Amino acid sequence: MACFVVSAAAAIGVGAAKYIVKHHEKKMALKGEEPKEYKFGSDVKWSKKLGYLEMALWGGSAVLAIEHLLHGEVSFVPPFLTAAGEGPEAVSEMLTEMGTVGVTMLAAIVTAWAIGVLIVDFFKFKKHKAQQAPEAK
């Protein structure tokens, strides 16, 4: 009914978090307090990682919004969510769906993103170790 709203709301939160992290990273770079030694996951900045999560949440929500629009579950006129104008039972059903399907969708995307970030960090770390090994010899 409106399961994509959960992901869209999370995208706003992630977007805000991304800007805070980006600001912090810029501040650190200006102060020259960037970490000198290599750490697992420090190759790709957190603002970029969060940017990918934001993109996934907005992209997925936008595509699902088109589907809901064609199904008549969402409209361009207030109250925008069709179920909201169909009485308390429909609203209750909509909220239940958002709480179950919507939250599971969000969890699935965050899990996929976390796995992706771990894989990329692992390969970057492996590459860094391989580059350091001949130098040590």
Add this chain to the structure above:
Amino acid sequence: MYFLTALVCALVSGLLWFLFRKRTQLHLEVLTITFGAATLMWLVDVIYTAAEGEAPLTFTPLDGQIALFTVLGGLFLWLLVAFILNNREKKTA
């Protein structure tokens, strides 16, 4: 039907992203992530529909229409985001 369409789009765009990985201005990651996320979200929907005892995949004309419009929507989003990102990169350069 639109779940399968999104899955095919995610696979094709992922392959294109890999093939043209050096042409960063194309921003094919936007297309892949958008369709990948939509596929994942519809997969969850399909699982819930199947758990309720309903047919998880339907092939009605409306489903075809939705599949077409979601692909067009995804492509439009990609063009828009790629345009914005490329302009931002030009400004900072």
